[in-house]
Amino acid sequence: xxxxxxxxxxxxxxxxxxxxxxxxxxxxxxxxxxxxxxxxxxxxxxxxxxxxxxxxxxxxxxxxxxxxxxxxxxxxxxxxxxxxxxxxxxxxxxxxxxxxxxxxxxxxxxxxxxxxxxxxxxxxxxxxxxxxxxxxxxxxxxxxxxxxxxxxxxxxxxxxxxxxxxxx
Numbered sequence: 190x191x192x193x194x195x196x197x198x199x200x201x202x203x204x205x206x207x208x209x210x211x212x213x214x215x216x217x218x219x220x221x222x223x224x225x226x227x228x229x230x231x232x233x234x235x236x237x238x239x240x241x242x243x244x245x246x247x248x249x250x251x252x253x254x255x256x257x258x259x260x261x262x263x264x265x266x267x268x269x270x271x272x273x274x275x276x277x278x279x280x281x282x283x284x285x286x287x288x289x290x291x292x293x294x295x296x297x298x299x300x301x302x303x304x305x306x307x308x309x310x311x312x313x314x315x316x317x318x319x320x321x322x323x324x325x326x327x328x329x330x331x332x333x334x335x336x337x338x339x340x341x342x343x344x345x346x347x348x349x350x351x352x353x354x355x356x357x
Contacts, residue, residue, distance in 0.1 A: 239324025241282030
């Protein structure tokens with residue numbers, strides 16, 4: 190099965206060129222890095238996916254809003270418990286094929302692999318909670334002002350040492 194990703198499929202030609210030009214104007218930045226203060230084998234690790242993953246029992250990400258206005262994206266986030274399995278989730282992301290993650294959650298949120306690393310002692314523990322938000326946001330203001338600080342509060346409350354971002 191061929192996987193075709195078109196992040197601009199809902200934009201007209203002019204808007205597509207404009208967004209691509211904006212991306213090209215973005216300056217190169219250093220990647221923020223913090224040295225670990227303890228061994229990886231003693232760290233609690235959380236995963237953060239930009240894949241629009243939600244539990245089947247949770248509120249879906251708003252795809253209708255994006256269909257009405259392709260310049261908008263849902264800035265909210267979802268908490269995925271560390272016990273989640275593939276059959277527990279749905280993917281609400283219009284710019285990737287959800288079938289892959291809905292047949293194997295580890296494609297977008299390698300939660301089972303993280304549990305295996307914890308069992309093997311490579312990492313200290315998998316965090317009790319993991320997180321997902323929409324990775325395609327042309328205006329990330331609400332995400333950066335509300336969702337990211339809330340995720341950080343959750344991470345701190347669970348004493349997470351390392352957060353791994355999994356881009357969709």
